[in-house]
Structures are given as C-alpha cells and as structure tokens.
Amino acid sequence: MTIMHWLSRSLAAVLLVFFGGWLAAAQAASPDLPRDKGLPVVIKAGVAFVELFGFDENAGTFRATVDVRLSWFDGRLAKSGPILGIPPDTYRDAAAETRMKEIWVPPVVLSNQQGEAAFSSYGLRVYPDGNVELLHRVTADFAVDVDVARFPFDRQQLFTDVAIRGVPIGLVTLQFDQSDIDFSRPSVGAGLPGWSIGLVDLRSSPISSWYNSSEARVTASLTVARQPGxxxxxxxxxxxxxxxxxxxxxxxxxxxxxxxxxxxxxxxxxxxxxxxxxxxxxxxxxxxxxxxxxxxxxxxxxxxxxxxxxxxxxxxxxxxxxxxxxxxxxxxxxxxxxxxxxxxxxxxxxxxxxxxxxxxxxx
Known part of the structure; x- marks a missing residue:
C-alpha cells in the first residue's frame, strides 16, 4: 500500500510539473499580453463574407473571400495627452504586417482553412486611446460538414472558424458584441449558383485542449438554401x-x-x-x-x-x-x-x- 501511495504521489507530481511547465510556456509564448484590463484578454471577432466562388458539396469544401475583423485594447499603445479628434494610425498591406511585428497581435488562425490561402492582406488601425482593430482579408478553401438529409430542400452552413491556438482560454478569449454581429454579413454582390444566400450567425464554440483546458473559437456560419428547381x-x-x-x-x-x-x-x-x-x-x-x-x-x-x-x-x-x-x-x-x-x-x-x-x- 505504501508503494502504491508513493507511486500515485509521484505521478501526480510529474503531471503537475508538466502541466505547470506547459502553462508557463504558453504564457512565455505571449510575454507581451496587454494586461491593462486583467486576464483573459478579450478579443472581439466578426467575419464578413465578401465573395463566394464555389461550393463542392461532394468534397465538403467551399471557396470564399472573407474579412476577419479583430479588435482589442492595449493600453501600451495609447497616446499621452488630449486625444479627442486625433485619427487612428492606419496601416495597409506590407506596412500593416511590419507594424504587427512590433506590437502584440492575438495568435488567431482560421482552423477550417484547407491549404494555403490564394490571397491574404491585412489592414491595421491603432486608435489613440489604445484600441486596436485588425482586418484580415483572405481567399481560401474552407472545410464544412454537409448534411443532405433534406435534399433537395436542404440548407447548408458555410462556416469559418476563427480560433486562438496555443494559448489557453484563461489567457486570451474570443467574444463578439452587436457591432461584430452587424459586421458579420454577406456582401450585396455575394452569390452562389444554385443556392440562395441567407444570414451569418456567430457563435462561441471553444476547442478542447490538453488537460481539460480550452482554447477560444468563434464560428461564423453563412446559411445557404438550395434552389430545388x-x-x-x-x-x-x-x-x-x-x-x-x-x-x-x-x-x-x-x-x-x-x-x-x-x-x-x-x-x-x-x-x-x-x-x-x-x-x-x-x-x-x-x-x-x-x-x-x-x-x-x-x-x-x-x-x-x-x-x-x-x-x-x-x-x-x-x-x-x-x-x-x-x-x-x-x-x-x-x-x-x-x-x-x-x-x-x-x-x-x-x-x-x-x-x-x-x-x-x-x-
């Protein structure tokens, strides 16, 4: 019994050290987390569907251009003195990518993206009060689940998963408010032959990670209805x-x-x-x-x-x-x-x- 007790305590100690090391590594991977408002750092996320190029229901993929908008607060970027009427610092393309290397940017990925993006571009705004807005326009293939139980009167969800990878939800989380819901919509010119375009729905769906921890994820789903004629x-x-x-x-x-x-x-x-x-x-x-x-x-x-x-x-x-x-x-x-x-x-x-x-x- 003593040996079993010693083994269980040793195993618990090893797991504690390993988990503590993993959490420390995760924190070390993001040493510049903006902690002005405490943890977790809240990232607001929204997704707009700019253009739809095709939907291959046999392969379970669709190709689209989407705008992913992220916004957060970083007090270290706030300007001193009066800020009323001061416009934000705006960066595009290469300038945005250069500036992103100089500040903290959430490690966001599109987790259901398939392969390399056909097009990727960034836009960055840093407001004088410390608020940051990052816009990522990407054209790529995205994997989706296809449900044809009601074929040919079915509706499909073309979704994009915006996820934080490698950082526990206790450090960085994804949320959305009414402004993100208003932003998340299909563009007027978005169309898909054989399908009617519906609305975009945002929902929070955290990803299970190691040792009962979770990583943040927001799913933006565009509803399309098949035209059965x-x-x-x-x-x-x-x-x-x-x-x-x-x-x-x-x-x-x-x-x-x-x-x-x-x-x-x-x-x-x-x-x-x-x-x-x-x-x-x-x-x-x-x-x-x-x-x-x-x-x-x-x-x-x-x-x-x-x-x-x-x-x-x-x-x-x-x-x-x-x-x-x-x-x-x-x-x-x-x-x-x-x-x-x-x-x-x-x-x-x-x-x-x-x-x-x-x-x-x-x-």
Missing part, C-alpha cells in the same frame, strides 16, 4: 417516373373468367428493363452527387422504393400470372378479386410513400 427536374422527375414501370407491369394485364390475357413473360421483361433503368439512374445520380450515397436522404429512400416496387411487381406476375397459385388453391374468382385489389392497393401505397418522402424533406 433544377435538381427536381434532373433527379426527382426520373425517379418518380421510374416508379410507373412496375405499376404498368401490374396494370397492363387483365383477366377474363379468371384467366390472364397477357403472358407473364412479356411483363417480366418490362420489369427487368425497369430494373436496369433504375440501376443506370442510380449510377448517374451518385456520380454527380457522391455525398448522397451515404446516409438517409430522400434520394436513397426513393431508390429503395423503386427496387421494392419492382420486386413486388415481379412477385405478383410470377405468383398470379405464371403459376396461378390462388386460382389453383381457392379458384379463379378468388384470384381475380385478389388481383383487382393489388392493382389499386400497390399504386396507392407507392404514391403515398413517395409523397411522404418528399413532404418530409420539404417541411
């Missing part, structure tokens, strides 16, 4: 039309005095042709919209309904038309009445199910 015409009309193939294989036959007038072989050929048509449509759709292949969505449901309807039509034609099972067991009259029920029950069930799938996605 073209998708409905190119995908859903063929999907719904293909449901008619198994129904025709049932409707085309008729009975006279309990005897089918159309050979089951001909109707089975129609069903097999419908099967190949659905497989071809399946391949075409999933080649264009790879993201639809996984998960539960309206397209997958309608494909499943197509296969089920084809299997039902095949069973009905073989069970009734080829082997006359009911006629042999219960007589021709029972088979004729059962077939009449199936002729109307199957189309009604298929229509109701397909309508329910579409309404579930639309509402």
């Amino acid at each position: 073209l998708v409905v015409a190119s995908i859903f009309i063929p999907l719904l039309a293909s449901l008619l193939i198994p129904l025709l294989a049932i409707w085309l036959n008729r009975m006279e005095e309990g005897v089918f007038q159309v050979d089951a072989f001909e109707l089975v050929n129609i069903i097999i042709g419908g099967l190949f048509a659905v497989i071809a449509l399946n391949f075409t759709v999933y080649s264009s919209y790879v993201v639809l292949a996984d998960g539960d969505n309206t397209v997958n449901r309608l494909f499943a309904l197509n296969y089920l309807a084809l299997a039902t039509a095949l069973f009905v034609n073989i069970f009734f038309g080829r082997f006359n099972v009911l006629a042999r067991v219960f007589g021709p009259y029972v088979q004729e009445q059962a077939y009449l029920v199936i002729m109307w029950a199957v189309p009604v069930l298929v229509a109701i199910t397909a309508a329910a799938f579409m309404l579930t996605a639309a509402v």
